[in-house]
Amino acid sequence: MSQESIPEGGRLNRAPGARSIGKVLHAMGVRPRLAVILIPYLWLVFFFLVPFGIVLKISFAKLAIAQPPFTPLFVCTDTTITSLWTCFFSGKLDLQPTLAAYGYLFHEPLYFKAYWNSVQTAFWSTIFCLLIGYPMAYGMARSSATVRNALLMLIVLPFWTSFLIRVYAWIGLLKTNGVINNILGSFGILDLLSWAGIHDGPLNMMNTQFAVYIGIIYSYLPFMILPLYANLEKMDLTLLEAANDLGCKPLKAFFLITVPLSFPGIVAGSMLVFIPAVGEYVIPELLGGSNTVMIGRELYNVFSQNRDWPSASAIAIMVLVLLVVPITFYQYYQNKESEAGK
Amino acid sequence: MAAENPAHYHTNTPWNEPGAEPYIRIDHVTKKFGDFVAVNDVSLNIYRGELFSLLGGSGCGKTTLLRMLAGFEEPTAGKIYIDGVDMAGIPPYARPTNMMFQSYALFPHMTVEANVAFGLKQDGTPANEVKERVRQILDMVQLTQFVKRKPHQLSGGQRQRVALARALVKAPKLLLLDEPLGALDKKLREATQFEIMNIQDKLGITFIVVTHDQEEAMTLSTRIGVMHQGQIVQIGTPQEIYEYPNNKHVADFIGSVNLFEGRMIEDEPDHVLIDSPEAGGKIYVDHGISASPDARVWAAIRPEKIQLTKGDRGEPYNCIKGMVKGIAYMGNLSIYLVQLDSGKEVKVTMPNQMRAAEQEIGWDDRVTLTWHANSPVLLLS
Numbered sequence: 001m002s003q004e005s006i007p008e009g010g011r012l013n014r015a016p017g018a019r020s021i022g023k024v025l026h027a028m029g030v031r032p033r034l035a036v037i038l039i040p041y042l043w044l045v046f047f048f049l050v051p052f053g054i055v056l057k058i059s060f061a062k063l064a065i066a067q068p069p070f071t072p073l074f075v076c077t078d079t080t081i082t083s084l085w086t087c088f089f090s091g092k093l094d095l096q097p098t099l100a101a102y103g104y105l106f107h108e109p110l111y112f113k114a115y116w117n118s119v120q121t122a123f124w125s126t127i128f129c130l131l132i133g134y135p136m137a138y139g140m141a142r143s144s145a146t147v148r149n150a151l152l153m154l155i156v157l158p159f160w161t162s163f164l165i166r167v168y169a170w171i172g173l174l175k176t177n178g179v180i181n182n183i184l185g186s187f188g189i190l191d192l193l194s195w196a197g198i199h200d201g202p203l204n205m206m207n208t209q210f211a212v213y214i215g216i217i218y219s220y221l222p223f224m225i226l227p228l229y230a231n232l233e234k235m236d237l238t239l240l241e242a243a244n245d246l247g248c249k250p251l252k253a254f255f256l257i258t259v260p261l262s263f264p265g266i267v268a269g270s271m272l273v274f275i276p277a278v279g280e281y282v283i284p285e286l287l288g289g290s291n292t293v294m295i296g297r298e299l300y301n302v303f304s305q306n307r308d309w310p311s312a313s314a315i316a317i318m319v320l321v322l323l324v325v326p327i328t329f330y331q332y333y334q335n336k337e338s339e340a341g342k
Numbered sequence: 343m344a345a346e347n348p349a350h351y352h353t354n355t356p357w358n359e360p361g362a363e364p365y366i367r368i369d370h371v372t373k374k375f376g377d378f379v380a381v382n383d384v385s386l387n388i389y390r391g392e393l394f395s396l397l398g399g400s401g402c403g404k405t406t407l408l409r410m411l412a413g414f415e416e417p418t419a420g421k422i423y424i425d426g427v428d429m430a431g432i433p434p435y436a437r438p439t440n441m442m443f444q445s446y447a448l449f450p451h452m453t454v455e456a457n458v459a460f461g462l463k464q465d466g467t468p469a470n471e472v473k474e475r476v477r478q479i480l481d482m483v484q485l486t487q488f489v490k491r492k493p494h495q496l497s498g499g500q501r502q503r504v505a506l507a508r509a510l511v512k513a514p515k516l517l518l519l520d521e522p523l524g525a526l527d528k529k530l531r532e533a534t535q536f537e538i539m540n541i542q543d544k545l546g547i548t549f550i551v552v553t554h555d556q557e558e559a560m561t562l563s564t565r566i567g568v569m570h571q572g573q574i575v576q577i578g579t580p581q582e583i584y585e586y587p588n589n590k591h592v593a594d595f596i597g598s599v600n601l602f603e604g605r606m607i608e609d610e611p612d613h614v615l616i617d618s619p620e621a622g623g624k625i626y627v628d629h630g631i632s633a634s635p636d637a638r639v640w641a642a643i644r645p646e647k648i649q650l651t652k653g654d655r656g657e658p659y660n661c662i663k664g665m666v667k668g669i670a671y672m673g674n675l676s677i678y679l680v681q682l683d684s685g686k687e688v689k690v691t692m693p694n695q696m697r698a699a700e701q702e703i704g705w706d707d708r709v710t711l712t713w714h715a716n717s718p719v720l721l722l723s
Contacts (some may be wrong), residue, residue, distance in 0.1 A: 252464075
């Protein structure tokens with residue numbers, strides 16, 4: 001659009017900057033609606049897609065004693081040319097990918113174990129979060145408006161403290177001389193267990209898989225509750241009355257009506273727990289000790305201790321391929337179905 | 343009673359027979375929510391095979407009464423008997439009632455077939471019997487071709503029929519309908535009204551319908567109970583309610599009505615004379631009422647029972663004068679808004695026997711309003 005066609009002091013009092021941005025966008029042929037969509041897309045491109053491309057690239061490289069510590073993916077066959085661009089245009093650029101890092105992963109049983117253990121841990125954590133979270137979300141959704149807001153506040157409140165600090169706090173609770181063992185000891189329950197021949201001495205909870213479960217379930221429970229709550233809260237309660245009226249007892253109506261209708265909430269909550277739990281690093285590191293092998297921790301070890309960037313990248317890519325891709329597809333079809341089911 | 347033949351005429355009138363046993367007995371039922379009295383000491387007898395309407399404005403307690411019959415609310419005081427059984431403490435799933443909800447409350451994740459079969463399955467009916475009964479009922483409401491659809495794939499009218507089928511399929515002793523036609527457009531309403539009446543005739547199930555729509559209540563019902571502020575103010579057949587309302591509220595709620603306040607000056611067994619300054623004349627009624635002389639009364643006259651003639655005519659009674667202030671042309675009839683000399687506005691409806699252009703009464707014409715001596719209904723409250 002030409003300069004003249006925008007009258008000076010136009011009808012809308014926009015900020016001068018906004019007007020010029022609008023002009024620039026308009027000149028580029030970008031309509032306002034597109035501009036709004038563009039912002040999250042650009043964000044994703046720069047902060048997800050580009051870093052992902054870099055990781056993908058590194059995963060096809062080989063470990064090297066160099067700076068950075070891996071072989072370049074693109075090599076110029078003519079060593080006299082130093083710039084990659086000139087090399088590219090002279091046609092002498094050679095792509096040298098290697099699957100060495102992936103080969104290493106497949107030959108090292110530790111990683112299979114770590115993957116399997118991570119998926120298992122994430123799976124059971126999700127199940128427990130669902131079992132604990134569903135009644136909580138249900139209770140919230142069915143309570144009066146004031147109680148509901150207070151409960152919602154309580155769910156969100158822990159986020160005001162750093163995640164790391166909250167996980168650290170569990171060390172103080174779980175360790176041999178920690179709060180739980182002290183309380184059990186002072187009530188004589190530890191003595192009782194010892195007398196009954198079940199267990200001798202303070203309970204050994206730290207650095208076990210149990211502690212990892214506690215940490216993950218505790219940390220991710222809100223992510224299960226909130227989508228479930230949002231779903232259950234908008235449910236039409238006359239459907240339950242209708243089921244009752246047709247001869248269905250309340251408990252059965254819960255399983256026949258409420259649970260199927262809350263399925264989108266169950267899926268959303270489970271995704272929000274399962275996906276980050278698979279790659280969880282902090283919780284197994286702090287609570288799990290050396291006995292628990294989880295893929296997030298292995299990735300960190302490979303990256304920072306072995307300084308093996310290609311293998312670390314390959315691990316990251318494999319997590320993505322093996323878990324995120326099928327889950328995304330599943331969710332895509334789920335969305336399509338629920339859209340049709342409205 | 344009026345000469346006009348109602349659309350749905352029931353020859354049996356068990357409520358007039360002294361020995362008849364009521365099928366549903368609501369006995370001094372009161373329901374309070376905190377301090378608010380939703381239903382206030384309601385007593386009501388409904389007979390087998392009736393189609394009874396509870397009619398009233400929003401907040402009159404009609405839905406609460408229905409929910410107490412279904413078992414969703416327990417009465418604060420009083421008893422409800424269905425077929426002689428006291429319903430106190432019996433949960434909704436154990437009652438011989440089914441309800442059709444105002445929102446239809448169809449299960450969105452189930453097909454039409456599954457929705458209708460739901461109630462039968464809860465009773466442990468054998469699978470092949472469930473299938474057969476669902477097929478029959480869907481055949482009756484003409485939904486056979488939609489069995490595999492989910493509720494969101496149906497139109498409003500189809501959903502309404504699914505809801506009706508789902509409530510009917512268990513052949514309950516009592517079917518409760520909450521504003522059954524509320525969400526339908528006029529054409530569909532009329533068709534469905536007759537459909538409901540046919541089904542009711544065919545199955546002989548007792549229906550209780552809650553509605554705020556007097557037209558719906560008039561066409562559907564054997565009897566109507568008009569509710570106001572938690573109480574039943576009048577029970578009667580549609581004709582009785584329309585022609586002989588027993589108070590101003592009922593008269594005004596059912597159809598439209600012109601009310602003239604006045605003072606009784608003559609009260610004989612065969613006639614009553616009322617002096618009404620509001621009407622600007624005397625009103626002569628050819629039936630007596632029992633009231634103290636000089637009492638304040640209201641004469642209620644329906645708009646269609648008033649005759650409009652051009653010019654000033656003089657008659658001693660039932661003859662008042664005014665000026666046409668507005669004409670609403672409705673197609674089959676016209677509504678005239680007449681301002682009387684006293685200032686009061688009166689509505690008169692007249693059938694359009696001639697084309698609009700040839701109407702002899704126009705805006706700002708002086709007119710005389712007359713009516714037959716048996717047309718007014720005298721109300722004391």
